[in-house]
Amino acid sequence: MQGFFSVNAVSLLLLALVAVLALVIWRYSATALAGETDKPRFMRALAATLAAVVFTLFSNHLLLFWLGWVAISLALQQLLLFYPQRPRAQLAAHKKALSARLSELLLAVAFTLLYLQFDTAIISDISAAVAAQPAGNLMLHGAAVLLVLVALLNCAQLPLHGWLIQVVEAPTPVSALLHAGIINLGGILLLCFAPLLSYSSPASALLLAAALFSTILAALIMTTRISIKVRLAWSTVAQMGLMLVEIALGLYTLALLHLLAHSCYKAYAFLHSGNAVNHYLAAQLAEQTNPAARHWLLSLTLAAAMVYLVQLLIPLSSLSSAVLLVLAITVLLAPSVYRADKRRPLRVLLALGYALALLALYFALKTLLRQVLPTPEPVALLADVITSLAFAALFVLAILLRYHSQHKAVNKLFIWLNAGGYLDEWATRITLQIWPYHARHTATHQHNNSLQEIK
Template sequence: MYYLSICLISFIFLFICSITSFFCGLNFLMSDLTIFIEWEVLSLNSCSIVMTFLLDWMSLIFMSFVLLISSLVIYYSKEYMSEDVNINRFILLVLMFVFSMMLLIISPNLISILLGWDGLGLVSYCLVIYFQNVKSYGAGMLTALSNRIGDVALLMAIAWMLNYGSWNYVFYIELMKSDFEMMVIAGLVMLAAMTKSAQIPFSSWLPAAMAAPTPVSALVHSSTLVTAGIYLLIRFNMLLVDNIFGQILLLVSGLTMFMAGLGANFEFDLKKIIALSTLSQLGLMMSILAMGFPILAFFHLLTHALFKALLFMCAGAIIHNMKNFQDIRVMGGLSIQMPLTASCFNIANLALCGMPFLAGFYSKDLILEIVSLSYINMFSFFLFFFSTGLTVCYSFRLVYYSMTGDFNSSSFHPLNDESWVMLKGMFGLFIMAVIGGSMLSWLIFPTPHMICLPNSLKLLTLFVCILGGLFGYLISNVSFFFINKSLENYQFSQFSGSMWFMPMISVIGTIKFPLSAGMMIVKTADQGWSEYFGGQMIYYSLKKYSLYFQLMQNNNLKIYLLTFVLWFIVLLSLIFF
């Protein structure tokens, strides 16, 4: 059929581009090569608008990963979205999304970055509201308006860069760092990255964006939209070292990591648990970036993209088989009925937890060892390790609820592993989630670095993971407590489970207050005073005077007599006075 050919053509094209980009990236990495392509579109006094492309090992390898994940997601969508009448539109939207991300990755110019940045925002809105219902519209509006804050910050950074005569920020980063006034750009770029990567206080849009179809979630929340902010800050990383912005970012991202990990332990929606785990990992990337390790943040960005996309695709296969149920309490025993999907799901979960020799271990363990080695305060140290424990805790809780025990839904239920197209898409990422971490660690860090720690700190990561997993199992097994403890501590559960009340604050801050303030301004200004003293007043005045003159021009004897009397009075007053 026609739509199948579009899916297959897109898959083959993106997959070939991914392989090509990866080998080019390897070549650039080995030979330490960077290609800079410029095309001057417009010159205005001393400022020139230049379309620029920066091709180095970082942009090419990131592009190859984005293209690989998007190709497998499109192939996976062939079956997942097969019942959708508008699948052509869906595939085209996904391709537009990927194109916007490509533009953002290879741009060292703030103008072209803004094009990709806004393209991501616009297309993500279209994808979030894809299932057209009230909940999706609300989630789409929250996503779009939260991201607009970052877009405005980026526009202000572009305006501020007029001081330099060009928007190619790569040439000016050293100068910006030495010039205190120009650190404004660092603050604005950091604000833009915080909105796009959903750091506190902009976190609420990320779980809300789960209203999109699951293939979109697999693409958006692994390697594209949410990582755009991280990637931008990796490019601007020199502006964050040894100043107040880096310290603020470290605190905010640490709290985001902690808040998301805590919230996921109180959540029962399968996709929202995975979304909150994405938020937690974004906090981890941001915090290690704020400490001055951009390559390490980039390494975790790539490994996280692999297993998180796989996790979402497995969740999509489960939801598809459960006839669109997302509550993990109505699942159970899925490892018996869907063994292949359950295997992929568990491997992705273990990679997320940092299980040795899977993809997540190489980056996550390295990050935590660098944190142990670094000069860092006790509070940030606690956030790093406690959040890691929480990650393992909610992962084991998720596995306990969905994979083990008895099946809790209808007894007559068509659960199976026969969706071969979806499974093929998942197997591609399954292989990468196993070997991707070691492969990337050999490529990005060819020279071993000496990390010398005492045994207590060296084993702390492993200890925290084991403790988190054990605790996750115990809190899930309700019979262990005899009663549900979360109902006893209802206020704490409500606070933690609602992301520290951030969705309510965000809705008031980004939707309710601006819209009600706008309506008030329209009512009082546009339709109020300006209308009264403007258009309406002119209309009534002209109408009144035209009626008066029309009356005067009528051939009426009374008018003539009245006019004569008036003129006579005037004449007399002139003669006698």
């Protein structure tokens, strides 16, 4: 039994995260579902899902890991169908089920290849033996590619993302659990098999291309959405894509930090989404800003100077991470330099102080997590440059969509993005051809229909 389960720094850190999320979501569910006749059924499914997650995190055996992975999706399915009479909830659960079955099949094939290659099912032994394998082992490359596909499916990357957008039909605690926890399992899977991903360049290239495409498109689509829950869902797709990009580049420490921060933020965002109306009204009453090109240039210069000075003390691990930090601080500084009045110097100083505090927190957490999950190798230059250019393009397009959507070309792009690039319609059509779906009617709906016929 000792070899079947493993306790290490990463699993303990993730267990702490699961424990905090479980406590918050459990208490919220107990209050939010008060008066629901099916509340015990919901709480049982929630407990089963959390137990399956913990079981999977500590599994050190391929079969046990796979069984835990299947148990998570089956338990989650019960939560997604808590309101089975809702057609959109049924369709979302149907699409999620198909995605889950495909990921389980691919994961089973990948684990079978690993077992045949190493003649052991102990995950820690497999990870330790990968480095000694000669380059060009097709079985290992095949297993790595399959694991990448499983992660892309589980993280709802485009174009198979529609189920994640549509599961907002489920109760709010389900959305918080899914977006703050379950959706991260794809990244956790790749971090568990990081040596295998580092071994296979084709798998890393596939992950980088798919995740980078999904990150950029999902982030742009998010800017066109009005519904708070739908915006958060698209944000999750983009954030998961960014985390997978970091894993593809070999930035495992940064990916783990991203996973932890995203989980905490999304749990808060969904459970706090009821106050979205108040935030919207406050934003409408606040003064609207429309920075000009010179404001963006000044903010970009200040941000670049700040990141450059900080990285002299603590060097950054890649160009793309530096670009991402510069662009994030630029967005933070732009509103403070926009308004030209006597208080602008004070606003800029406060914004710079806030940005510096965030940078200090970022580097402190990253330094601590480096002891838990280090980044083993330097980032490949070509992949780093491509990623940096993609981040810069995303920044420019986001500004154009936010402040210059009246231009004809930008407006056309806005309309296409508002439709989600029609990717979900295409994916749904193919999904229903593979696995036809028929809406189920509950006994209550059938009773109401009978009453209508009598009348």
